[in-house]
Amino acid sequence: MPTNPDASQPAAILAAEPYGRVVVRAALWLAFLAPFFYLTYGFANWLASRRDDVGSIVFSWEHSIPFVAWTILPYWSINLFHGLSLLLNDNRQGVDRLAGRYLTAQLVAVTCFILFPLTATFVRPETTGLPGFMFAVLGGFDKPFNQAPSLHIALLVIIWDHWRHRLGRLLLPLWHGWCFLIGASVLTTWQHHFIDIPTGALLGLFALWLFPRNGELPFSDARLTSDGKARRLALSYALGAVLALAAAAFGALFSAVALFLLWPALPLAIVALAYAGAGPKVFQKSADGSITLASRILLLPYRLGARINIRAWTRNLAPQVAVADGVFLGRFPTASEANGFGTVIDLAAELERPAGATCRWIAFPMVDLLPPPLMMQQQAAGALEKARRDGTVLVCCALGFQRSAGVVAEWLVASGRARTPALAREMLSDAGRPVHFVEATERAAS
Secondary structure: OOOOOOOOOHHHOOOOOOOOHHHHHHHHHHHHHHHHHHHHHHHHHHHHOOOOOOOOOOOOOHHHHOOOHHHHHHHHHHOOOOHHHOOOOHHHHHHHHHHHHHHHHHHHHHHHHOOOOOOOOOOOOOOOOOHHHHHHHHHHHOOOOOOOOOHHHHHHHHHHHHHOOOOOOOOOOOOOHHHHHHHHHHHHHOOOOOOOOHHHHHHHHHHHHOOOOOOOOOOOOOOOOOOHHHHHHHHHHHHHHHHHHHHHHOOOOOHHHHHHHHHHHHHHHHHHHHHHHHHHHHHHOOOOOOOOOHHHHHHHHHHHHHHHHHHHOOOOOOOOEEEEEEEEEOOOOOHHHHOOOEEEEEEEEOOOOOOOOOOOOEEEEEOOOOEEEHHHHHHHHHHHHHOOOOOOOEEEEOOOOOOOHHHHHHHHHHHHOOOOHHHHHHHHOOOOOOOOOOOOHHHHHH
């Protein structure tokens, strides 16, 4: 079975490192990130302060949000967790990945602050005591121009994810609750407007996706494809991303709600990169069919479109058809359909194993409409033959027309059930499933 680079790996797989080395790496990153934050953040504030055209995005209902002075405490606490999170790692790779997320959020947010500055419009009432002191310190460097996307929220998403994997069941609910307070505090301290929150969350998820907790990075070993069809598909998705981005920018002139089009623009761009040469890694699907949280949320608009496409193409077809000796070919199953088989061989990189599927699940993520790597197709066929000995097997992709058909045809020939690929194709056609074959390539699985 091929190793999925984005699959979650137990900590034991990573080489054990003396904690002293982890601390040194974390200290070095902090020595860079802290001044970099204040320099870039301050520079963006300074540029915005020199402009006389800085606007704001405020929904009318936001005027009813109360000012709650004590919430400056959870607001400030993110600074503590920011540094501690770098120290809370088992190895230097974990430190580097977390620092990469911080740096990504910082660079993207500051770029937005420079290109599209916004200002907070609410004027805080006079505050005394400890909250008043903390607001005074905050006002010394945090001017009202750095709004959308909220860097505070982006960092919160990153830090929340980092700690949720490390806290036990007793502390985890407390952690979720405190993170909720941190998130709400950006409104109740009147530091941000609402639009800053979803845009900041999207940025935080992008940083998590770009630097996954385990496995290889989504663009590691990526090379620009020379396949003409892949390039056309990449261009089509890139054009869709550009159109969604343009619609968000133009629509924002009339309603801030249009900025939510930034969400579908991002997965369209990611899928374009998959076709351009990054391959299935961008979907971050593991060998058991699960995907990372960041991929699940970021690519949700694309996956909803894929689900609609499955429904449109297969609504008049049987979900699965029998091929030979307990092997079935079909579209991506629901949980109840999957549980009717002993094993599911899943080839759809873009879709996640359905919740509630309890059968054995083996994923070989492949990008739709493109020739699969020959080695991966052969490995999937080998896994199919092995799984068949333990019960019925469903081989599926999104529609059950191409990727899954190619693997079943490979199995038919390799197992001697079909003498030639042409005869294997005839067997699949006779089974009652429309199939379309794309020849596998000789390149190694990427």
